[in-house]
Structures are given as C-alpha cells and as structure tokens.
Amino acid sequence: MDVVAPTTPASFKDRLFGTRRALRGWSIANLVANCGIIVTGAVVRLTGSGLGCDTWPKCSAESYTAHPAxxxxxxxxxxxxxxxFVLLAIAIAxxxxxxxxxxxxRERFLSWLILAGIPFQGVIGGITVLTHLNPWVVALHLLLSVLLIVWCVQLVQWTGDxxxxxxxxxxxxxxxxxFWLMMFALWLGTVVTGAGPNAGDERVPRNGMDIEFVARAHAWTIWVxxxxxVLLLVQAITTGNTRLRTLVLWLLAAELVQGAIxxxxxxxxLPMxxxxxHMIGIGLVTTAVSWLYYGTRKGLPA
Structure with a gap:
C-alpha cells in the first residue's frame, strides 16, 4: 500500500505573494485602484481644491502636509x-x-511597467500644481490614468486563463x-473639461477652446x-461567436450608460x-474596451 506524504499547507506569505491566484488578485486590485484615483481626482477638481496645496512636493512653503491654516x-x-502611496503599495505587491x-x-515586465507609471503619475500631478492647473497638463494627468488602466486590464487577462x-x-x-477611437474620444473629453467651468480653482484660466464645438466633436466620436x-455585435450574433458577443455586450452597455450620463x-x-x-464611467468604459481589445485575436473561430 502506497503511503502518501502529507502536503504542507501554504504559508500566509505564499498565499499572499506566491501563487497565480494571488497575482490575479493583486492585478485586479491594481485595476480598481487606478480607476478609483480618477474619481478622487475629480472630487478635488469639483470642490475647487486643485490648489488647496499650492506647491509640490510640499503642500505649502512651510509644510509637507495639510493644516487648518x-x-x-x-x-x-x-x-x-x-x-x-496606496496605488504604489498595490503596484509593489x-x-x-x-x-x-x-x-x-511578459507579466513580470508589465507589472514593473505599471509600478513605474505610479510615481510618474505623481510627478505629473505635481507639475499640474506648479503650472497652476494648466488644463493641458491636467489632461495628461487623466490620460496617464487611462493608460495605466489599459495595462492593468491586460495583466488581469494574462493572469486569468x-x-x-x-x-x-x-x-x-x-x-x-x-479601441483607438475610444482613446481619441477620451482625449477629446479632457479637452471639453479643459474648456468647461470645473477648473479645480476659480482663478485658473481655461484652454480657450469653444466648449460647444469640442463637446459635439467628443459626442460624435462616441456615436461612431x-x-x-453595434455592427460588431450583429456580426458576433450572426456568426454564433458567443464569447465575442458577451465582450461586445459589456462594452455596449458601458458606452450607453456613459453616454446617457x-x-x-x-x-x-454639470452637477457634481x-x-x-461620468468619471466612474471613464474607468468602466476603458476597462470594457481594453478587455475587448486584448481579449480577441485574429483567427478563425473554432
């Protein structure tokens, strides 16, 4: 009779940092955190707190942190x-x-790339303060978050099946x-924001663009x-590609909700x-379109 050696249960450290399941969990946390920072950044802008700390890396000339004065x-x-620092901790993990x-x-490289993007994002945030919320620099701040979300989606997919x-x-x-039209539409969205009233501080000048023109350009790009x-959904249904249909349905739902908002x-x-x-929707739409982009490849369905 064969004797089976008892298996040693995985340590807490291994469960947290040493398995494929742990890597997928941290990858998902990375994705959620980078979507969330877009929302908190919007709260700063909408409350007029963009220059609440008027310099960088300090909050003021006298202090690194906020204080009642x-x-x-x-x-x-x-x-x-x-x-x-929360994003940085998750990326390091x-x-x-x-x-x-x-x-x-490829997964190790992409995780390092995401980690490198977090402090770079902080530097761009500092530049936005030092340039007194220049709307074009603020746009870069958001667009880097979009890029990080795209990379996070790819890592989540790789760590799955x-x-x-x-x-x-x-x-x-x-x-x-x-995918690329959506990226263009997101950039146009930052131009609309830069022309609009929510500057982050009432003293900040806008980008000088006609808001109605850029808003219509943004809307028409989204309609395309x-x-x-919809065309891709029809093709997926016609060809019986159920997996593609699911991916497209998720994206279409995100697009329609985001468009309505x-x-x-x-x-x-522009109520707060x-x-x-709408900022929450940016993370969801970017995730959905990236999932479709990285979740498909050229080839004949089985």
Missing part, C-alpha cells in the same frame, strides 16, 4: 496626493507576487478601430464608436453628482 481645500488635495510566483516574463477569442480579420479590425460596437451632465449644468458618475 490652509483651509479645508488643502485636506482634499492632500488626501488625493496620499492615495498615490503586484511586482513582488509576479516575481515570487515565477510568473512569465489568458485565452483570447479568435475572430476573422474584419472583426479584429473593427475591434482595433473601436457606438455604431461600430454625459448628455445629462451637459444639459443640466453626475460629473462624478
């Missing part, structure tokens, strides 16, 4: 700065887990068009993306609640 705006701005779990080289949905060449090209998404905030004078919902 600077007013409550300093606590809002400093709180958002502090969240960068992801790198450690990728190394300890002997993840493939990593299996991409094969699609014909035409459908893959439509997927690519949807929605039309392409966008119109509602525009025609109701709707603007914050």
């Amino acid at each position: 600077l007013g409550w705006h300093s606590y809002v701005e400093f709180g958002n700065r502090t969240l960068t 992801t790198v450690v887990t990728a190394v300890c779990s002997a993840a493939p080289q 990593g299996e991409q949905v094969p699609v014909p060449t035409l459908q893959r090209r439509i997927v690519q068009a949807i 993306v929605v039309a392409l998404t 966008g119109y509602a905030q525009y025609f109701n004078g 609640g709707l603007v914050i919902c």
Whole structure:
C-alpha cells in the first residue's frame, strides 16, 4: 500500500505573494485602484481644491502636509496626493507576487511597467500644481490614468486563463478601430473639461477652446464608436461567436450608460453628482474596451 506524504499547507506569505491566484488578485486590485484615483481626482477638481496645496512636493512653503491654516481645500488635495502611496503599495505587491510566483516574463515586465507609471503619475500631478492647473497638463494627468488602466486590464487577462477569442480579420479590425477611437474620444473629453467651468480653482484660466464645438466633436466620436460596437455585435450574433458577443455586450452597455450620463451632465449644468458618475464611467468604459481589445485575436473561430 502506497503511503502518501502529507502536503504542507501554504504559508500566509505564499498565499499572499506566491501563487497565480494571488497575482490575479493583486492585478485586479491594481485595476480598481487606478480607476478609483480618477474619481478622487475629480472630487478635488469639483470642490475647487486643485490648489488647496499650492506647491509640490510640499503642500505649502512651510509644510509637507495639510493644516487648518490652509483651509479645508488643502485636506482634499492632500488626501488625493496620499492615495498615490496606496496605488504604489498595490503596484509593489503586484511586482513582488509576479516575481515570487515565477510568473512569465511578459507579466513580470508589465507589472514593473505599471509600478513605474505610479510615481510618474505623481510627478505629473505635481507639475499640474506648479503650472497652476494648466488644463493641458491636467489632461495628461487623466490620460496617464487611462493608460495605466489599459495595462492593468491586460495583466488581469494574462493572469486569468489568458485565452483570447479568435475572430476573422474584419472583426479584429473593427475591434482595433473601436479601441483607438475610444482613446481619441477620451482625449477629446479632457479637452471639453479643459474648456468647461470645473477648473479645480476659480482663478485658473481655461484652454480657450469653444466648449460647444469640442463637446459635439467628443459626442460624435462616441456615436461612431457606438455604431461600430453595434455592427460588431450583429456580426458576433450572426456568426454564433458567443464569447465575442458577451465582450461586445459589456462594452455596449458601458458606452450607453456613459453616454446617457454625459448628455445629462451637459444639459443640466454639470452637477457634481453626475460629473462624478461620468468619471466612474471613464474607468468602466476603458476597462470594457481594453478587455475587448486584448481579449480577441485574429483567427478563425473554432
């Protein structure tokens, strides 16, 4: 009779940093945190707290931290700065887990890339303060968050089953068009914000663009993306590609909800609640379109 040696239960350290499951968990945490920082950044802007700390890396010439003499705006701005260290801790944990779990080289590289992006994001945030919230620099601050979300989605997919949905060449090209047009639409959204009233401080000048023109350009780009998404959905249904259909349905739902919120905030004078919902939508839409982009590949469906 064979004697089976008892297995040694994994230590807490191994469960936290040494398994594929742990790496996927940290990757998801990375994604959620980078979506969340967009929302907290919007709160800073919407409360007029963008210059609550009027310099960087200090909060003021006398102090690195917020204090009552600077007013409550300093606590809002400093709180958002502090969240960068939370993102940094999660990104470091992801790198450690990728190394300890002997993840493939591409996953280790991407986890390092995400980690490098966090302090770079902090530097851009500092530049926005030092340039007194120049709207073009503020736009870069948001766009780097979008890029980090895209990378996080790719890492989450790789740490899952990593299996991409094969699609014909035409459908893959439509997927690519949807992704890059969405990235362009998100950039246009930052131009609209830079032309609008929510500057982060009442003394900050805007970018000089005509807000109605750029808002319409942003909206029409989104409508093109929605039309392409519907076209891809029809093709997925026609060809019986259920996995592609699921990916497209999630994206279409995110697009429609985000579009409805966008119109509602525009025609109701940009109320804070709707603007914050729109910022949440940026993270969801970016996640959905990135999931479609990285979740498909050119090839014939089985």
